[in-house]
Amino acid sequence: MSAITEEVVDSASIAAASTKRKSLWLVAIRNPNVIFGGIILLGMVLIALLAPFLGTVDPTRIDPAARNKKPGTEITMRLDDGTTVKRVAIMGTDSLGRDVYSRVLYGTRVSLAVGISVALVAIAIGVVIGLVSGYVRWADGIIMRIMDGLMAIPGILLAIALVSIWRAGLITVVFAIVVPDVPRVVRLVRSIVLTVREEPYVEGAISVGTPTWTLMFRHILPNTIAPLIVQGTFLAAAAILTEAALSFLGIGIPPEIPSWGNIMAEGRTLFRVFPHNILYPGIFLALTVLAINIMGDGLRDTLDPKMSKKV
Amino acid sequence: MLDFIARRLIAIIPVLAVVAIFVFLMLRLTPGDPAAVIAGDNATSDQIADIRAKLGLNEPIWTQFAIWIGDILQGKFGESYFFKKTVAELIAQRVEPTLALALCTLAFAVCVSVPIGVMAAYRQGSLFDRVVMAFSVLGFSVPGFVIGYCLIYVFAIELGWLPVQGYVRIGVNFWQFAERMVLPSLTLSVGFIALISRITRASVLEVLNEDYIRTARAKGLSNRVVLMRHALRNAAVPILTVIGLGIAILIGGAVVTESVFGLPGLGRLTVEAVLSRDFPTIQTVILLFSVVYVVINLLIDISYTLFDPRIRY
Numbered sequence: 001m002s003a004i005t006e007e008v009v010d011s012a013s014i015a016a017a018s019t020k021r022k023s024l025w026l027v028a029i030r031n032p033n034v035i036f037g038g039i040i041l042l043g044m045v046l047i048a049l050l051a052p053f054l055g056t057v058d059p060t061r062i063d064p065a066a067r068n069k070k071p072g073t074e075i076t077m078r079l080d081d082g083t084t085v086k087r088v089a090i091m092g093t094d095s096l097g098r099d100v101y102s103r104v105l106y107g108t109r110v111s112l113a114v115g116i117s118v119a120l121v122a123i124a125i126g127v128v129i130g131l132v133s134g135y136v137r138w139a140d141g142i143i144m145r146i147m148d149g150l151m152a153i154p155g156i157l158l159a160i161a162l163v164s165i166w167r168a169g170l171i172t173v174v175f176a177i178v179v180p181d182v183p184r185v186v187r188l189v190r191s192i193v194l195t196v197r198e199e200p201y202v203e204g205a206i207s208v209g210t211p212t213w214t215l216m217f218r219h220i221l222p223n224t225i226a227p228l229i230v231q232g233t234f235l236a237a238a239a240i241l242t243e244a245a246l247s248f249l250g251i252g253i254p255p256e257i258p259s260w261g262n263i264m265a266e267g268r269t270l271f272r273v274f275p276h277n278i279l280y281p282g283i284f285l286a287l288t289v290l291a292i293n294i295m296g297d298g299l300r301d302t303l304d305p306k307m308s309k310k311v
Numbered sequence: 312m313l314d315f316i317a318r319r320l321i322a323i324i325p326v327l328a329v330v331a332i333f334v335f336l337m338l339r340l341t342p343g344d345p346a347a348v349i350a351g352d353n354a355t356s357d358q359i360a361d362i363r364a365k366l367g368l369n370e371p372i373w374t375q376f377a378i379w380i381g382d383i384l385q386g387k388f389g390e391s392y393f394f395k396k397t398v399a400e401l402i403a404q405r406v407e408p409t410l411a412l413a414l415c416t417l418a419f420a421v422c423v424s425v426p427i428g429v430m431a432a433y434r435q436g437s438l439f440d441r442v443v444m445a446f447s448v449l450g451f452s453v454p455g456f457v458i459g460y461c462l463i464y465v466f467a468i469e470l471g472w473l474p475v476q477g478y479v480r481i482g483v484n485f486w487q488f489a490e491r492m493v494l495p496s497l498t499l500s501v502g503f504i505a506l507i508s509r510i511t512r513a514s515v516l517e518v519l520n521e522d523y524i525r526t527a528r529a530k531g532l533s534n535r536v537v538l539m540r541h542a543l544r545n546a547a548v549p550i551l552t553v554i555g556l557g558i559a560i561l562i563g564g565a566v567v568t569e570s571v572f573g574l575p576g577l578g579r580l581t582v583e584a585v586l587s588r589d590f591p592t593i594q595t596v597i598l599l600f601s602v603v604y605v606v607i608n609l610l611i612d613i614s615y616t617l618f619d620p621r622i623r624y
Contacts, residue, residue, distance in 0.1 A: 145325045145326070146329055148325070149326050149328070149332075150333070152326050152327070152329070152330050152604060153330055153600070153604075154558075154559040154562040154563050154600055154601070154604060155559060156562075156563035156566060157562065157563065157596075157600055157601075158597075160582075160593075161334075161337060161593060163585065164337075164585040164590075165337055165341050237451075237452070241452075241454050244454055244456075245454060245455075245456065245566075245567050248567065249566070249567065249570055249582050250586060251582065251586065264456065264457075271463070271464075272468055275460070275464055278456075278457070278460045279460075282453075282457035282460070282461075285457065286452055286453040286454070286457060289452040290449060290452035290453075293451055293452050294448060297448065
């Protein structure tokens with residue numbers, strides 16, 4: 001008997017939820033901000049994926065003969081088999097003779113990878129902790145005090161501290177940016193859990209004996225999806241900026257892997273004479289973050305109208 | 312009121328305790344002997360033994376924490392073996408540029424963004440409003456160091472109006488100090504202005520729909536009085552909250568901005584300390600910034616009553 005009612009309750013709520021979500025998604029992808037940001041972002045994704053085919057050379061290739069060339073200079077490259085080729089360095093070269101155009105294009109990979117993985121990992125960890133915190137009363141106090149403590153350390157400082165412990169590298173940088181983000185996700189998920197658990201349909205599900213895990217994953221978790229997607233876009237944008245800042249300061253991604261931040265770090269010393277080393281990666285960085293933020297604004301307006309009223 | 316302040320003071324104890332535990336564990340989580348890590352690469356074995364004894368590294372971890380926190384509470388932040396100074400001296404030397412930068416930025420950002428936000432709310436949907444909103448998204452997206460270098464390029468290199476980099480102490484020559492503060496403060500303000508103008512606009516918009524605004528207009532008050540005295544004052548609480556939370560952005564931004572403009576402040580010190588793995592300094596700076604952040608937000612919480620007498624504690 002209870003199994004049947006449970007099934008009825010479940011299928012009804014799932015059906016209701018899925019039609020609601022479907023229509024919301026349709027509205028979301030028609031939002032001009034989402035389209036505009038999405039197109040730029042798609043362009044960046046294509047650049048990242050197709051970087052080897054866009055007329056680039058090996059971004060780590062050092063060429064002493066072609067150091068510090070201004071954008072548009074023609075460079076003669078000596079290949080491994082001894083032949084020479086001429087190519088125009090569209091964005092110039094850096095002080096080691098590496099091609100800035102190739103480095104900027106390959107740098108797209110690092111930035112997007114950092115943005116996406118930080119958002120996903122932070123949300124994955126934050127959802128689990130947030131669900132526990134919102135649902136298990138005795139754990140709530142302890143978890144939230146720890147989260148408050150972590151939030152008291154300014155994000156970039158916390159990331160800097162973690163990088164100093166773990167030493168620089170792509171994975172350590174991702175985790176160093178994830179840690180300060182987790183409390184924000186936890187707070188969001190927890191607040192949703194706390195409101196949703198009082199809803200009649202959750203009480204109904206409890207009364208028909210739905211197991212706790214089913215309750216959490218089928219009845220409570222779906223409510224967090226839309227706000228988390230919105231939060232995720234902003235986390236990704238902030239993560240890309242933080243990675244760039246860390247690499248720019250020389251404590252992020254090591255110089256062997258080109259990232260927009262470390263290209264700029266390399267260009268710092270000769271900035272007065274050769275501003276292009278900072279200008280081009282800066283434009284790519286700002287454009288990408290802008291696209292994600294604009295898309296996030298659009299998603300927030302459509303998926304999470306309650307939040308959009310606040311800001 | 313006093314009761315409220317006391318309760319808020321007690322509430323920050325667990326927060327600061329978590330920060331302290333994290334900062335303490337930082338050094339213990341690094342691979343290798345903490346004494347050797349603190350002493351740096353060129354240390355003699357005597358120095359390492361000395362640090363071992365001071366930190367009580369042979370004791371159980373709880374005793375180590377007690378020793379460490381006891382030292383911190385007495386203002387003994389340890390010694391920087393890399394800079395060959397006590398950490399307290401080092402921080403005292405570096406605090407001025409950061410404080411100057413933060414205050415200039417805060418003052419400039421608030422003076423610019425609050426009026427902009429109020430005007431944008433007043434003329435909701437107008438061209439001005441849309442430009443402000445577009446700017447605020449842009450301000451969030453362009454990183455501080457890119458803005459900094461653009462400003463240096465235009466105002467210092469091309470136009471030659473301002474010096475490129477460097478710092479002059481305020482007591483040495485005020486004029487030189489001031490001209491070296493302009494570009495860094497401008498750089499750091501951009502994100503802050505974006506944040507505050509957006510929040511000001513949103514909270515003023517909400518207030519403008521209230522009955523008392525209609526009443527104020529009905530009794531013939533000028534627009535300026537309605538906006539500034541009635542709307543802005545009632546919208547002040549969320550604006551203050553965001554300014555308080557924005558201190559975190561300010562601190563993070565100072566780290567980057569000081570590096571761009573070569574200011575010898577605490578942000579630059581943090582980076583130098585990380586690059587040379589000078590843990591006593593990193594620990595103290597993180598502790599210090601976190602305490603400042605928490606205390607400023609506490610003060611802002613308390614100040615709400617000044618702006619909104621309806622809030623009673």
